[in-house]
Amino acid sequence: xxxYITRRIVHGLVVLWLVSFxxxxxxxxxxxxxxxxxxDQAAAPTPxxxxxxxxxxGLDRPFLEQYRTxxxxxxxxxLGHSLITRRPVTQELVRRISLTxxxxxxxxxxxxxxxxxxxxxxxxxxxxxxxxxxxLGAILGPTSGWPPSPSRSSRxxxxxxxxxxxxxxxxxxxxx
Numbered sequence: 001x002x003x004y005i006t007r008r009i010v011h012g013l014v015v016l017w018l019v020s021f022x023x024x025x026x027x028x029x030x031x032x033x034x035x036x037x038x039x040d041q042a043a044a045p046t047p048x049x050x051x052x053x054x055x056x057x058g059l060d061r062p063f064l065e066q067y068r069t070x071x072x073x074x075x076x077x078x079l080g081h082s083l084i085t086r087r088p089v090t091q092e093l094v095r096r097i098s099l100t101x102x103x104x105x106x107x108x109x110x111x112x113x114x115x116x117x118x119x120x121x122x123x124x125x126x127x128x129x130x131x132x133x134x135x136l137g138a139i140l141g142p143t144s145g146w147p148p149s150p151s152r153s154s155r156x157x158x159x160x161x162x163x164x165x166x167x168x169x170x171x172x173x174x175x176x
Contacts (some may be wrong), residue, residue, distance in 0.1 A: 024067050025157075035059065037083050 037052040039045045045053075054060045058069060073080060079089035122134035
């Protein structure tokens with residue numbers, strides 16, 4: 001049993017390392033420039049300013065050295081700074097974890113309040129119209145667009161609801 005747990009932990013660490021390397025690589029390959037994102041877009045930055053900013057961010061170093069520096073920082077608990085807010089990423093995560101956990105708990109409660117009664121009804125009245133309706137809802141519900149989901153296209157689901165609500169109220173929300 002101990003060797004099984006050890007193997008699983010080692011496999012998990014290898015997968016984490018592979019995923020971190022893949023994500024780090026993909027971020028470097030994507031189009032766009034982190035330096036231009038941080039600098040003021042209104043004023044055209046000079047090549048000297050760009051070179052200095054790249055040196056401060058460590059983007060002038062070789063790829064594997066950048067990855068090693070990032071991994072050492074992650075191992076120490078330093079996730080770097082946000083390119084948008086320029087605050088430490090750990091502060092950004094702490095700031096958002098409360099709302100995220102509340103949302104997750106409330107979603108689970110709502111899902112259980114809906115799913116448990118339907119599941120019990122379907123189990124008690126097996127092969128009846130109520131059972132078939134419960135099965136149909138379980139299969140078609142997530143694909144029908146209800147409840148609204150932010151993963152849907154921008155014209156439907158929760159994102160579309162927020163866009164239309166912000167247009168009606170005249171207020172805009174960041175990111176929408």
